[in-house]
Amino acid sequence: MAMSHGHEHEHPGEHGAPLSDLQLRVKALESLLVDKGLVDPAALDALIDTYETKVGPRNGARVVARAWVDPAFKRRLLEDGTATVAEFGFVGRQTDKLVVLENTPKVHNMVVCTLCSCYPWAVLGLPPVWYKSAPYRSRAVLDPRGVLKEFGLTLPEDVEIRVWDSTAEVRYMVLPERPPGTDGMSEDALAALVARDAMIGTATVTPPAGQGRR
Amino acid sequence: MNGVHDMGGMHGLGPVVPEKDEPVFHHEWERRAFALTVATGFLGKWNLDMGRFAREQMPPAEYLATSYYEHWLWGLEKLLEDKGLVTRAEIDARVTGRSSAPGPAARPAPEGLRVLHASNVERVLRHGRNARVDAQVPPRFRQGEHVVTRNINPPGHTRLPRYARAKRGVIAEDHGVWVFPDAHAAEEGPRPQHCYSVCFMAREIWGPQAAERDRIYIDLFDDYLDPA
Numbered sequence: 001m002a003m004s005h006g007h008e009h010e011h012p013g014e015h016g017a018p019l020s021d022l023q024l025r026v027k028a029l030e031s032l033l034v035d036k037g038l039v040d041p042a043a044l045d046a047l048i049d050t051y052e053t054k055v056g057p058r059n060g061a062r063v064v065a066r067a068w069v070d071p072a073f074k075r076r077l078l079e080d081g082t083a084t085v086a087e088f089g090f091v092g093r094q095t096d097k098l099v100v101l102e103n104t105p106k107v108h109n110m111v112v113c114t115l116c117s118c119y120p121w122a123v124l125g126l127p128p129v130w131y132k133s134a135p136y137r138s139r140a141v142l143d144p145r146g147v148l149k150e151f152g153l154t155l156p157e158d159v160e161i162r163v164w165d166s167t168a169e170v171r172y173m174v175l176p177e178r179p180p181g182t183d184g185m186s187e188d189a190l191a192a193l194v195a196r197d198a199m200i201g202t203a204t205v206t207p208p209a210g211q212g213r214r
Numbered sequence: 215m216n217g218v219h220d221m222g223g224m225h226g227l228g229p230v231v232p233e234k235d236e237p238v239f240h241h242e243w244e245r246r247a248f249a250l251t252v253a254t255g256f257l258g259k260w261n262l263d264m265g266r267f268a269r270e271q272m273p274p275a276e277y278l279a280t281s282y283y284e285h286w287l288w289g290l291e292k293l294l295e296d297k298g299l300v301t302r303a304e305i306d307a308r309v310t311g312r313s314s315a316p317g318p319a320a321r322p323a324p325e326g327l328r329v330l331h332a333s334n335v336e337r338v339l340r341h342g343r344n345a346r347v348d349a350q351v352p353p354r355f356r357q358g359e360h361v362v363t364r365n366i367n368p369p370g371h372t373r374l375p376r377y378a379r380a381k382r383g384v385i386a387e388d389h390g391v392w393v394f395p396d397a398h399a400a401e402e403g404p405r406p407q408h409c410y411s412v413c414f415m416a417r418e419i420w421g422p423q424a425a426e427r428d429r430i431y432i433d434l435f436d437d438y439l440d441p442a
Contacts, residue, residue, distance in 0.1 A: 026243040026287065028308035030250060032300055037323040038257060042332035044249035050339060051248070052238045093339045096346040097389060099411075114222030114375050116266055117282060126248075129240075130232045132282040138224035141377065141430055142420060150230045160427040161416075165222065167373045168409045168433035169262075169345040170389055197232070 050091060056125035057196035059090045060173055063100075063123060064199065065191035068178045078102055081173070085123060093121045095171040101164065102175045103201070108159050109174050110148070110201030112140035113166040120171035124199060131200065141165060151202045174199050179207040215267075215369050216376060218274035223377040223420070244283045251286045256330040256338060259297040262345065263399035267371035268292045347391045347406040353436070355410060359385045360442035363412075363434065371399030374438040378430075382442050383414040386431060394435055407436040 033039040063085055067074035077084040081098040098120060101109035113119065114137050119127040130136050139147050144161045148154070155161065164172045176198040182190060185208070197203035221227070239245045255265060269289035277285060294300040323329045330338065355361055365380040366372065373395045389409045397405035412434045416424035 020241070020243065022247075022284070022287070023241065023243040024309050025305065026246045026250070029287075029291070029300070029305050030246055032304055032308055033250065033254070033294075035321065036300065037321045038299060038327065038329060039250065039253055040329060040331045043253050043330045043335055044246060046332045046335040047249040047252050047339075048239075048245045050335065052245075056238070091336055091339055094341060096344055096392075112222075114377075115220055115373060116269070126238055128233065128236050129282070130230050133230065134221055134224075134227040134278065135230045138221040138227045139230075141222045142225075144428065145425065147230055151232065157425070158427075160429065161425065163416075163428070163430045165375065165378075165430060165432045167375060168389070168395070168435070169392060170409070170411070170433050202232075 051126050054091050060123040060199045061191040061194035064175055064194045065187045067175055068190055069187050090122050095122055097170045099170055099172050100175050101172055103177050106159060108155055109162045110144060111164045111172045114141055115167060118166035120173050123173050153203060174201040176205045179205045181207045215270055216367055217270045218277050219270045220376050222375045247283045247287045251290050253330045257327045260293050261398055263371055263395040267399040345393045347393060349391055349406045351391045351406050353388055353408040355385045357385050361439045362442040364438055372396045378432050381414055381418055383412040385410045386413040387411040409433055409435050
């Protein structure tokens with residue numbers, strides 16, 4: 001089967017552009033499904049647009065920044081992530097249950113799905129390739145400290161690591177620690193500091209430039 | 215099934231290589247394969263667990279040699295074929311140009327199928343499909359109770375990873391009542407039951423090489439657990 005090659009031969013496409021085996025196969029499948037009335041191509045465009053432009057880690061970053069500036073919000077977020085995040089009205093696929101895990105100086109949480117690649121789409125968008133890859137899925141549970149080192153993060157021995165394997169329909173997002181030197185920053189400015197990996201738990205949030213690293 | 219998808223605890227699969235400024239999709243075919251999979255999921259011919267089980271049945275050498283969206287594409291073709299909607303021969307014929315002529319006007323969908331239209335995309339993404347069940351099912355365990363996972367090796371779909379079988383843990387939280395994936399993937403109905411966050415000491419699972427204080431939390435269903 002053409003798609004099983006794992007590499008892409010180049011073929012001339014109908015407009016002269018090269019098309020890979022996979023491109024040809026997916027195009028063929030889409031045209032068949034459209035002809036059979038099973039798929040509306042405009043719905044495919046809308047799905048792609050949603051995940052390329054409307055849903056992504058900026059959503060999660062807004063939640064994190066709000067939690068950093070509003071203690072009552074943070075309390076509700078940790079108690080009931082699903083309902084509290086729903087207040088933002090994100091368009092991403094709704095999760096039945098979202099649990100937000102708070103990182104502290106003594107506890108570091110990180111999230112994996114060893115069996116497939118379950119991920120909190122509504123707050124983080126679609127997962128990065130490394131999250132879906134065999135190296136991460138195999139060793140996040142076995143050697144979390146080694147995996148974190150590959151991300152450039154070395155945690156002290158006395159920090160407890162909690163790895164969350166997303167084996168059911170519950171989805172997890174990490175609330176990273178607020179970095180020092182951010183007092184008085186606006187919620188928007190704080191959100192801009194929060195990168196995706198910090199909400200998966202494979203990074204911490206770096207202080208703004210000029211504040212030095214911890 | 216004890217498949218290669220069940221990767222927790224394996225060695226030798228290489229270092230984790232994050233990509234800087236990674237795009238959401240790397241190729242146009244990934245965009246379309248993603249959207250085709252999500253859209254056809256709403257037809258009502260299969261559920262989320264059947265979708266996962268289909269991908270797990272990709273031959274293991276092929277699974278390891280291919281990317282995530284190739285797994286999705288393989289699983290989608292399998293589901294379409296299993297449900298009699300499209301055959302792989304039909305796809306092959308289009309790929310090789312034996313049937314490349316655009317069909318006549320698109321036919322209406324067969325009776326009883328829910329085709330996802332563009333105007334409904336936002337609504338279905340907001341409300342989605344629910345794996346959570348409102349049924350009143352009594353929990354078998356309470357928070358704080360000690361449990362041991364069952365040593366099961368079903369040939370079908372399961373969400374009890376191999377690395378966590380016959381291990382002792384503690385119920386950290388009761389997530390409520392959910393569809394049971396093992397039954398759902400086999401089209402045996404939802405068999406609703408409680409799912410719990412179960413806390414395992416890393417050393418219980420990996421032995422003395424694990425850090426003493428580290429823990430692994432796994433979401434597990436009543437049918438995976440016994441009292442310890």
